[in-house]
Amino acid sequence: MTDEKLLAALTPQARNEPDSGIVKAAMYGFTVPGIIPLWSGEGNQPTPEAFARPAAEALLNxxxxxxxxxxxxxxxxxxxxxxxxxxxxxxxxxxxxxxxxxxxxxxxxxxxxxxxxxxxxxxxxxxxxxxxxxxxxxxxxxxxxxxxxxxxxxxxxxxxxxxxxxxxxxxxxxxxxxxxxxxxxxxxxxxxxxxxxxxxxxxxxxxxxxxxxxxxxxxxxxxxxxxxxxxxxxxxxxxxxxxxxxxxxxxxxxxxxxxxxxxxxxxxxxxxxxxxxxxxxxxxxxxxxxGDAFIERQVLMARHRRDLTVLMLKELPGLQFEVPQGAFYLFFGIDGMTDSAATVRRLIDEAKVGFAPGSTFGAGGEGHLRMCYLKDLGPLEEALGRFVDWMRRHGPV
Amino acid sequence: MTDEKLLAALTPQARNEPDSGIVKAAMYGFTVPGIIPLWSGEGNQPTPEAFARPAAEALLNxxxxxxxxxxxxxxxxxxxxxxxxxxxxxxxxxxxxxxxxxxxxxxxxxxxxxxxxxxxxxxxxxxxxxxxxxxxxxxxxxxxxxxxxxxxxxxxxxxxxxxxxxxxxxxxxxxxxxxxxxxxxxxxxxxxxxxxxxxxxxxxxxxxxxxxxxxxxxxxxxxxxxxxxxxxxxxxxxxxxxxxxxxxxxxxxxxxxxxxxxxxxxxxxxxxxxxxxxxxxxxxxxxxxxGDAFIERQVLMARHRRDLTVLMLKELPGLQFEVPQGAFYLFFGIDGMTDSAATVRRLIDEAKVGFAPGSTFGAGGEGHLRMCYLKDLGPLEEALGRFVDWMRRHGPV
Missing domain, CATH: 3.40.640.10 (Type I PLP-dependent aspartate aminotransferase-like (Major domain))
Structure with a gap:
């Protein structure tokens, strides 16, 4: 049976639902050597052993x-x-x-x-x-x-x-x-x-x-x-x-x-x-x-990474953003950018840094990119540096 | 806000969907001391360590x-x-x-x-x-x-x-x-x-x-x-x-x-x-x-438990069933039983054995009970014995 006929047999909503732009960015960039992914909403830390061990033990028991x-x-x-x-x-x-x-x-x-x-x-x-x-x-x-x-x-x-x-x-x-x-x-x-x-x-x-x-x-x-x-x-x-x-x-x-x-x-x-x-x-x-102490450390780290991100990006011409009051993303506009998904792909290919396209976040999102800054210091600084270099070389896109 | 008003604010399908008769039986009987539960579709064996350990290790890693x-x-x-x-x-x-x-x-x-x-x-x-x-x-x-x-x-x-x-x-x-x-x-x-x-x-x-x-x-x-x-x-x-x-x-x-x-x-x-x-x-x-050897042993055990169950129930008056060709349930009719959910509750209370009511399985299910026989030998024999005794004392219900 042809793919077309099989897809035609799905409901319209299952057939036509757009892919998540976050998942698409991740799939596009996942296998690029040296990529620093900031597309997903998660930190770099694995689950602390203190939370993992009781689960592992219950499983083995x-x-x-x-x-x-x-x-x-x-x-x-x-x-x-x-x-x-x-x-x-x-x-x-x-x-x-x-x-x-x-x-x-x-x-x-x-x-x-x-x-x-x-x-x-x-x-x-x-x-x-x-x-x-x-x-x-x-x-x-x-x-x-x-x-x-x-x-x-x-x-x-x-x-x-x-x-x-x-x-x-x-x-x-x-x-x-x-x-x-x-x-x-x-x-x-x-x-x-x-x-x-x-x-x-x-x-x-x-x-x-x-x-x-x-x-x-x-x-x-x-x-x-x-x-x-x-x-x-x-x-x-x-x-x-x-x-x-x-x-x-x-x-x-x-x-x-x-x-x-x-x-x-x-x-x-x-x-x-x-x-x-x-x-x-x-x-x-x-x-x-x-987990209270762990959360406190996570939030303190997130605040530090937010401030660092803002520090590294605030002088960049053509960038517009609010210093976020909460969560752990920077959502920034780039003057003149009309296809955030295309920019995300270029940034993956040319700068080896992975953002999520603003267009996937619904009305008012296009023209922006999202990055998760809850990351280890080294990769975060490196990713921001790559992005700043790329912006300086290519200017607003 | 009253419970009635809150429930009225749900969709009709969420409000009116019947509870699973299996879950209801389990909830009714779960805390009854000495109950032998045969209502769920699972065996008595925990997951073999050979399958659990790689998961536990990946979690801890x-x-x-x-x-x-x-x-x-x-x-x-x-x-x-x-x-x-x-x-x-x-x-x-x-x-x-x-x-x-x-x-x-x-x-x-x-x-x-x-x-x-x-x-x-x-x-x-x-x-x-x-x-x-x-x-x-x-x-x-x-x-x-x-x-x-x-x-x-x-x-x-x-x-x-x-x-x-x-x-x-x-x-x-x-x-x-x-x-x-x-x-x-x-x-x-x-x-x-x-x-x-x-x-x-x-x-x-x-x-x-x-x-x-x-x-x-x-x-x-x-x-x-x-x-x-x-x-x-x-x-x-x-x-x-x-x-x-x-x-x-x-x-x-x-x-x-x-x-x-x-x-x-x-x-x-x-x-x-x-x-x-x-x-x-x-x-x-x-x-x-x-897991191939494990499955073989499970299926061999299931076949034995099926045969044992059939052996213990086949002479019981008023019971109707087919010896199942597959899966690990016995689904049996009881002559004269018109409310399988009520019988399930009585069996929990009076015989300390837990079945699922046939009515929950849709058209053609009422008048029957379902039991899972993939259980350890001791509890299975004990449960079947209790059921046979109860049937002999109460006759068809």
Whole structure:
């Protein structure tokens, strides 16, 4: 059978969904000798042994059977403890549901609250996987571009709320934001909460980078919906072990939701992942209970790498960016660049440095590149040096 | 906010999807002291150390970063080798896609070939997760009940084909079947293949239990679509490491599909699991390359347990079943039983033995119970003894 006929037998959304520009960049550059990859959202550090060993031991000790669809009780307890410690109020294990990564948490949210044709409103530039998960499931991402002016990203809340229609089931907010680092103030969160309450729609929050927040007053996290919402209201939070604890490759995350949704979440988990390996969850318990110092060091390193990156790039002509308030990306505009994917390929080939193209992050993303700066010092300095040289030689492209 | 209002804000399919009767039985009976659980589809053996150790080592050695969305090349190579060895022809790595469990492979198939309102035809009794995955994604399972007469399950192919409409995207066939053990003959597979080719619809095959086949002629696997189909036709196979290699808790499986679908599969994986942990895949390579003797022993044990179960139950009045040709379940009817879920609860409470209710397996399932017999000898004999005693005391219920 020809490839054309086989592809024609897929659904239009499966056939036509664009590739993630991040994955495309990685596939293009992966095998280039000497490449320094900054395209993915992960640091250079492997998972600390203190988190890995309990998982390895549970695996070798035969904890290899089907497990709780909501997560092992010990991990749900540990999630409640972690949040109680970090959010200054008490949390209950019954509001936490373990997922097979943050992406799986997002997919579970999409499957719970959207039917075919339903809409979710989200500010862009945004991580492309939100829109992808929505389109694949038949729902519609409604993008509201943020404003970038005078070196600053802002979100026009009126514009965000105006995008809400009768078909809107949620506003999705990622703060601190991947890729731009924008972080909602408490007042902005309150405005979103109040609007969603009035309209009876869900808040779909991704606070994955909340610990990677570079406030000026020693804050250890960004403002959060958890500061201002009830546990039992229309709030769904996707989160992950990937970033805080250097566990991207583990594929374990969690979903925070009203208790009443437990059976619905359990059923969706059953027909998607059928649960997350129990032995991996043992490592996650260790990460939550013994990982605070590791997170502090990671965030301190991220802040240093951010400052270094800004220092090395701020004098470069034709570059526009805001010093990010959170997350661990620099999202920078290049004057005159109209095809970020082509620039990414040229940078891979000619400078051996790997960025992600802004175009993949939705409306308002083209004209920019994203780099992850949570990297070892040597490779980061080398990559930035290569980029600066390339820009000086080629000028804005 | 009240639970009622929160649930009303979910989609109808998320709100109304029934719980899996298997999960419900497990949740009901899990904490009952002394219970012998036979409700799940897994053996008593933990994963052999030979498969677990390479995974544990890769985890401890820091193979903890994002990985290939299609699976690590070494595992795709090993899958091709395993199939080449067991199916008497050559297979290519490019037709294998690693998934986070067999369920994730099934979900990926559903997302690739069904839009809202599309139909998939499947014989029942069937594993409830097919119908669940379809309904949650907005598609429609069309059940075609098999016939159980004279102690034998048969599938009326004309009836199966008659259920195909303009909205049908695939025929889903699980052979050997969970729960009834029915195994399609080569002729039946050819008939399904030819019908699907004529109609231009997909074959959606679940051959997870193919090695658990109790043929009379020393066969080491059941007849397979892989014997009679091209690699590049409308055939999608879901499979898993769970059963053959005692790895239910790992959540690793694979999808076998035409090469042309690679990019579409990669995109769906990206927005569902974002890949399967690379370190776990190292253990799967070991299982494929060094697991043949383990599978042989497992299948020999399953055959013995099947025969023992049949021996202990065959004289019990009011019980109806076929000696299963494959998989590792006994699916038996009890004369006069009209509420299998209620009987399951009574058996948990009164006999301390845990079955799954037939009603959860779709049309034709009520009136039956399912038990997994791939268990250690002692607990299996004890459980069967308890059940026989209970039946003798209570008679058919």
């Amino acid at each position: 035969g904890e290899t059977f089907y497990t709780w669809q909501r997560g092992i009780p010990e991990l749900r307890d540990a999630l409640a403890r972690y949040h109680t410690r970090n959010f200054g109020r008490s949390f209950e294990p019954e509001n936490f549901f373990v997922t097979s990564g943050g992406m799986h948490a997002i997919q579970t949210i999409v499957q719970m609250i959207t039917s075919d044709g339903d809409e979710i409103v989200l500010p862009t530039p945004a991580w492309p996987n939100y829109a992808g998960a929505l389109r694949i499931s038949g729902a519609k991402p409604v993008e509201v571009p943020m404003n970038f002016a005078n070196g600053k990203w802002t979100l026009d809340l009126d514009r965000l709320f105006d995008a809400v229609t009768e078909r809107t089931r949620a506003i999705a907010l990622n703060s601190p934001s991947n890729p731009v680092g924008w972080t909602a103030t408490r007042d902005e969160l309150v405005a979103v909460r109040d609007f969603c309450r009035r309209r009876g729609i869900w808040i779909f929050a991704d606070e994955v980078y909340t610990r990677f927040y570079y406030g000026d007053n020693g804050e250890t996290r960004a403002p959060s919906f958890l500061d201002i919402c009830e546990d039992e209201e229309q709030l769904l939070l996707a989160n992950t072990f990937s970033k805080n604890w250097a566990m991207t490759g583990w594929r374990v995350g969690w979903l925070q939701a009203p208790k009443a949704l437990g059976p619905a979440i359990e059923r969706i988990v059953q027909v998607s992942s059928s649960g997350t390996p129990a032995f991996l969850q043992r490592g996650c318990v260790a990460a939550l209970d013994h | 820091g193979e903890t970063f994002y990985t290939w969305q299609r699976g690590i090349p070494e595992l795709r190579d090993a899958l091709a080798r395993y199939h080449t060895r067991n199916f008497g022809r050559s297979f290519e790595p490019e037709n294998f896609f690693v998934t986070s469990g067999g369920m994730h492979a099934i979900q990926t198939i559903v997302q690739m070939i069904t839009s809202d309102g599309d139909e998939i035809v499947l014989p029942t009794p069937a594993w409830p997760n097919y119908a669940g995955a379809l309904r949650i994604s907005g598609a429609k399972p069309v059940e075609v009940p098999m016939n159980f007469a004279n102690g034998k399950w048969t599938l009326d192919l004309d009836r199966l084909f008659d259920a195909v409409t303009e909205r049908t995207r695939a025929i889903a066939l699980n052979s050997p079947s969970n729960p009834v053990g029915w195994t399609a003959t080569r002729d039946e597979l050819v008939a399904v293949r030819d019908f699907c080719r004529r109609r231009g619809i997909w074959i959606f095959a679940d051959e997870v239990y193919t090695r658990f086949y109790y043929g009379d002629n020393g066969e080491t696997r059941a007849p397979s679509f892989l014997d009679i189909c091209e690699d590049e036709e409308q055939l999608l196979l879901a499979n898993t490491f769970s059963k053959n290699w005692a790895m239910t808790g790992w959540r690793v499986g694979w999808l076998q599909a035409p090469k042309a679908l690679g990019p579409a599969i990669e995109r769906i994986v990206q927005v569902s699991s974002s890949g399967t942990p690379a370190f776990l895949q190292r253990g799967c390579v070991a299982a494929l390359d060094h």
